[in-house]
Amino acid sequence: MRPEHAFIVAKREYLARLKSKGFWIATALLPAFMGAMILGPALAASRTKSQQRLAIVDETGAGLGRQLAAALTEPEAAIGEHRELREQRERARDEGVRFEVQIVPPGPDPAARRAELDRRVRAKEIGAWVWLTPDGLRDNRFEYHAESLSNVVTQEVLRTRISRVVSQWRLRAVGLDAAKIAELTRPVALSTIRISATGSRAEQGIGGFMLAFGLCFTLYMVIVIYGQQVMQGVIEEKSSRIVEVIAAAIRPTELMAGKLVGICLVALTQLAIWVATALVLTTPAILGVLLTLPAGLTLPEVPGAVIVHLFVLFLLGFFLYSTLYAMIGASFNSVQEAQQFAAVAVVFIVPPLLFMMPILNDPDSPLAVGMSLFPFFTPLVMMLRIASKMPSAWQIAAAYSLCLLAIAGMVWLCARVYRVGILMYGKKPTLQEIWHWVRYS
Amino acid sequence: MTASLELRDVEKRYGDFVAVAGLSLAVPAGVIFGLLGPNGAGKTTTLRMIMDILAPDSGEILLFGRPRLAGDLRRIGYLPEERGLYRKMTVIDQLLFLAEIHGLKRRQALPVVEAWLARVELADWGRKKVEELSKGMQQKVQLIGTLLHQPEILILDEPFSGLDPINQGLFKELLLEYRRQGRTILFSTHGMEQAEKLCDHIGLISHGRLVLAGELREIKRRAGSNSYRLVAPATAGDLERVKALPGVEVAIPQEPLDAADPRPASVRLLLAPGASSSELLRQMVQFLEVREFRSEEPDLEDIFIKAVRDAA
Numbered sequence: 025m026r027p028e029h030a031f032i033v034a035k036r037e038y039l040a041r042l043k044s045k046g047f048w049i050a051t052a053l054l055p056a057f058m059g060a061m062i063l064g065p066a067l068a069a070s071r072t073k074s075q076q077r078l079a080i081v082d083e084t085g086a087g088l089g090r091q092l093a094a095a096l097t098e099p100e101a102a103i104g105e106h107r108e109l110r111e112q113r114e115r116a117r118d119e120g121v122r123f124e125v126q127i128v129p130p131g132p133d134p135a136a137r138r139a140e141l142d143r144r145v146r147a148k149e150i151g152a153w154v155w156l157t158p159d160g161l162r163d164n165r166f167e168y169h170a171e172s173l174s175n176v177v178t179q180e181v182l183r184t185r186i187s188r189v190v191s192q193w194r195l196r197a198v199g200l201d202a203a204k205i206a207e208l209t210r211p212v213a214l215s216t217i218r219i220s221a222t223g224s225r226a227e228q229g230i231g232g233f234m235l236a237f238g239l240c241f242t243l244y245m246v247i248v249i250y251g252q253q254v255m256q257g258v259i260e261e262k263s264s265r266i267v268e269v270i271a272a273a274i275r276p277t278e279l280m281a282g283k284l285v286g287i288c289l290v291a292l293t294q295l296a297i298w299v300a301t302a303l304v305l306t307t308p309a310i311l312g313v314l315l316t317l318p319a320g321l322t323l324p325e326v327p328g329a330v331i332v333h334l335f336v337l338f339l340l341g342f343f344l345y346s347t348l349y350a351m352i353g354a355s356f357n358s359v360q361e362a363q364q365f366a367a368v369a370v371v372f373i374v375p376p377l378l379f380m381m382p383i384l385n386d387p388d389s390p391l392a393v394g395m396s397l398f399p400f401f402t403p404l405v406m407m408l409r410i411a412s413k414m415p416s417a418w419q420i421a422a423a424y425s426l427c428l429l430a431i432a433g434m435v436w437l438c439a440r441v442y443r444v445g446i447l448m449y450g451k452k453p454t455l456q457e458i459w460h461w462v463r464y465s
Numbered sequence: 466m467t468a469s470l471e472l473r474d475v476e477k478r479y480g481d482f483v484a485v486a487g488l489s490l491a492v493p494a495g496v497i498f499g500l501l502g503p504n505g506a507g508k509t510t511t512l513r514m515i516m517d518i519l520a521p522d523s524g525e526i527l528l529f530g531r532p533r534l535a536g537d538l539r540r541i542g543y544l545p546e547e548r549g550l551y552r553k554m555t556v557i558d559q560l561l562f563l564a565e566i567h568g569l570k571r572r573q574a575l576p577v578v579e580a581w582l583a584r585v586e587l588a589d590w591g592r593k594k595v596e597e598l599s600k601g602m603q604q605k606v607q608l609i610g611t612l613l614h615q616p617e618i619l620i621l622d623e624p625f626s627g628l629d630p631i632n633q634g635l636f637k638e639l640l641l642e643y644r645r646q647g648r649t650i651l652f653s654t655h656g657m658e659q660a661e662k663l664c665d666h667i668g669l670i671s672h673g674r675l676v677l678a679g680e681l682r683e684i685k686r687r688a689g690s691n692s693y694r695l696v697a698p699a700t701a702g703d704l705e706r707v708k709a710l711p712g713v714e715v716a717i718p719q720e721p722l723d724a725a726d727p728r729p730a731s732v733r734l735l736l737a738p739g740a741s742s743s744e745l746l747r748q749m750v751q752f753l754e755v756r757e758f759r760s761e762e763p764d765l766e767d768i769f770i771k772a773v774r775d776a777a
Binding site: 029032033036039040044260261263264265266268269270271272273274447 | 513516517518519538539541543544545546547548549550551552553554558562563565566567568610611
């Protein structure tokens with residue numbers, strides 16, 4: 025292999041892609057897309073107020089129904105000093121849950137009343153009804169009837185309110201006065217402080233979560249997008265037969281190496297633009313001009329080491345997956361044919377995203393450590409772990425070494441399939457035939 | 466003359482199908498060699514084996530008088546049958562890339578590229594993307610791409626297909642100019658006309674076998690004494706009677722004849738070696754009103770048809 029040949033190919037790939045509008049559009053759009061993905065649902069939730077018309081039937085005779093109605097609807101002032109209730113109301117507002125409550129007496133025939141309430145739900149006069157019974161008070165279980173039970177957020181809000189009202193009622197029953205109860209049941213908050221190599225600093229969990237999620241997702245997107253570009257590039261050369269002209273001048277391995285390196289440099293350029301932009305925008309001076317953060321919300325600190333690992337993990341992930349994509353591209357004649365097999369790559373890259381929550385919740389769990397040592401999972405899982413809590417040096421070293429070994433294997437395999445595949449055309453090869461290419465030398 | 470390219474008993478099978486069967490062929494240096502044959506004769510397979518895109522199942526391929534070495538293909542300019550370039554690249558970038566992988570420096574290549582673009586009337590298109598060019602223009606760009614590194618041998622697979630007459634003329638001119646510089650050109654075609662006007666040597670293949678090869682002039686001279694033109698009003702039945710006469714090998718009317726109505730017809734006749742033309746004329750005048758009967762130079766098509774028949 026002559027490096028200068030690979031260099032010519034890499035230069036072509038790099039310049040041709042950087043000159044395309046697509047690259048700059050993607051560079052601008054991907055952060056916007058990610059921002060929308062993270063902020064979108066939150067914004068949408070705060071804009072859409074869900075109003076539930078709720079009928080409360082109180083059979084307990086303890087006035088619980090009225091108290092619950094108050095807890096669900098009363099204005100701020102009436103709740104007074106009760107901090108948890110206030111916080112709950114704020115949360116409910118954030119989640120867009122509103123109640124409109126009517127108290128319905130049980131009547132002489134509870135069965136008839138139940139049937140009537142069901143009819144009213146079906147007629148859309150009310151959304152749901154709750155029946156508070158003495159038995160329920162004893163067993164800590166009340167009934168909620170509605171046409172749809174998928175409104176888990178509303179149910180959770182309702183459940184916590186009922187619990188609160190019931191426990192207050194019980195405390196009063198043993199002789200405590202309202203003020204005393206309020207004082208005694210005041211909730212406790214957690215101030216979160218992150219310990220890192222550079223010292224400790226107060227941070228909110230949500231910021232750290234967003235950081236880990238954002239970095240991991242960026243890595244995922246870049247690896248998949250540029251892997252696919254490698255595949256499409258190989259197929260373009262193959263289907264246009266330009267590869268036959270190139271193969272007469274330089275060796276297939278030189279072409280493959282140049283292609284991978286060139287596209288890798290394009291991706292690195294894009295990643296560098298994003299990181300630099302993010303670093304500039306989040307310097308306190310500039311950020312202060314752009315927006316006011318809600319009081320108490322701090323941006324997570326991003327140590328330089330995390331950024332270095334981001335680039336290293338990108339390189340590992342890129343060469344692991346782009347060789348796979350190049351192999352798929354070399355084996356088929358059209359993007360359509362190859363797309364089915366491209367799904368194979370996704371099977372390997374997606375699992376870390378599925379296990380993101382447990383990994384972030386305990387970055388040192390056997391699950392997280394185990395997954396980070398499997399080369400095809402290493403890039404994304406290690407990104408999650410490093411962004412949330414720096415793993416021990418030996419784990420990083422082991423994961424990276426295994427990954428490098430896997431890359432060496434993939435490059436070997438890819439070179440063999442590529443060399444034969446790019447000059448093959450005609451019918452779609454079977455897996456068995458591709459295996460023959462590997463063994464043919 | 467030394468052969469700059471030689472195939473010895475080369476065979477290629479696809480499963481049970483024999484694409485190229487024991488083909489031996491020598492392309493002398495400094496000539497334009499036309500590889501002729503109908504579709505599916507094995508022309509493209511042969512060229513792809515020379516370019517090491519396909520491996521022959523048996524036989525030997527020699528370049529520059531010896532078995533092919535790793536760097537030899539860099540001394541060849543190759544135009545594949547199915548055309549393609551990087552669609553999103555500009556014409557100049559594309560050609561500079563092709564020049565670079567063939568070992569030219571960008572700076573040296575640029576004036577060469579520009580001169581070539583001017584020569585084929587694409588000077589204004591250099592900064593355009595390939596996808597904006599017409600098919601014919603792309604074909605010209607691709608031909609330039611094979612010439613930039615001044616290869617000693619040009620191998621072109623159906624270079625004239627899809628070109629209008631003007632560009633066909635331009636291509637011929639470029640190839641003749643290239644041959645005058647002492648270089649070798651091997652091209653495939655199924656169109657006999659181009660081959661006839663352009664080639665010094667030809668090889669006719671049919672079903673993967675070489676049925677005729679050699680210097681075009683010599684081939685024509687050998688076949689020449691046996692080719693005649695007959696002009697007479699005739700029906701399809703008359704033509705069949707002519708074909709059945711002793712000494713007639715091939716009889717091809719210029720236009721199809723009517724079954725019942727005698728029409729003025731012009732028919733090419735190829736006679737068997739040693740057959741007497743005066744005897745043939747004597748027999749034909751018995752049932753035809755012969756208006757013209759003369760010896761003429763055979764065209765390649767006649768020669769090809771006869772060669773395929775002889776081989777069968």
